[in-house]
Amino acid sequence: MKPAQIRELNVEELKQKEDDMRKELFNLRFQAARGDIQNPKRIKTVKKDIARVLTIITEKGKVKQGA
Numbered sequence: 001m002k003p004a005q006i007r008e009l010n011v012e013e014l015k016q017k018e019d020d021m022r023k024e025l026f027n028l029r030f031q032a033a034r035g036d037i038q039n040p041k042r043i044k045t046v047k048k049d050i051a052r053v054l055t056i057i058t059e060k061g062k063v064k065q066g067a
Helices: 003-007 011-034 041-065
Strands: none
Touching: 003 041, 011 041
């Protein structure tokens, strides 16, 4: 997911997106442990997307505080 797309969402939507991605990451790790993961690179992509969402949530929090 592109950062520009993520910035369009509000904080509540971002938190929901983070929750969904964490569930997906859990499922991907579970598949990897069982050995039947289709795309192992997807784990890295989801982790980076989670980091992007968290960064933008932090940025929006700082804007609200006026800092």
